[in-house]
Amino acid sequence: MVMWVFGYGSLIWKTGFPYDEKLPGCMKGYRRVFYQGSTDHRGTPEFPGRTVTLEPAEGEVCWGVAYKITKKEDKETALNHLDVREKQYDKKEYVDFFADLMDTTPIVSGVMVYIASPDKKLNKNYLGPASIEEIAKQVVGAEGPSGPNKDYIFQLEKALLQFGWEDKHVMDLANEVRILLSAGKQTAT
Secondary structure: OOEEEEEOOHHHOOOOOOOOEEEEEEEEEEEEEEEEEEOOOOOOOOOOEEEEEEEEEEEEEEEEEEEEEOOHHHHHHHHHHHHHHOOOOOEEEEEEEEOOOOOOOOOEEEEEEEEOOOOOOOOOOEOOOOOHHHHHHHHHHOEEOOEEHHHHHHHHHHHHHHOOOOOHHHHHHHHHHHHHHHHHHHHHO
16 A cells, blocks of 8 residues: 655655655645744754644645655655654644645545644644744754754755745745844854
8 A cells, every 4th residue: 555745844855765756736724834843853852943833724735745655664664764753743644635726636635744733732842823033033043963943944945945835934934034144143243
């Protein structure tokens, strides 16, 4: 049986597991938001970074990439990798995946996606909504084993733009981080 995995954050540019096919497309009824705290990749328990999760949003779309995995050993490898990498995400959902925004029929149904829920009992790292300015300040100061949090933002923005996708939340945050970094350089000189 074929397994499909949807990537909407770092999985877009850094997969980390073998796959047979990579399809760009979208999930409908969700939006990407920087509401998940990262204490294991882009921050620390003392100073969490912020990574994306999905939240239901009527009329919204989240662009990303679906990975098709067919071989049994590749599925095991992918699940083992994702269960460690996405361990701070407390939900797995199975969604419809569309090649185009206007499509009414999904090209794949049952695509697995990891989501960090806002339930603080199940997800102790959920940080929730904040202004773009507050999120940017947190991002600029956060760094973890996978590197600076700002790099995650910039890599996500670049990956989305390479596909021709503009995500306002990502772009607004990336621009605010650039403003803070520029102001920091001017203050330091």
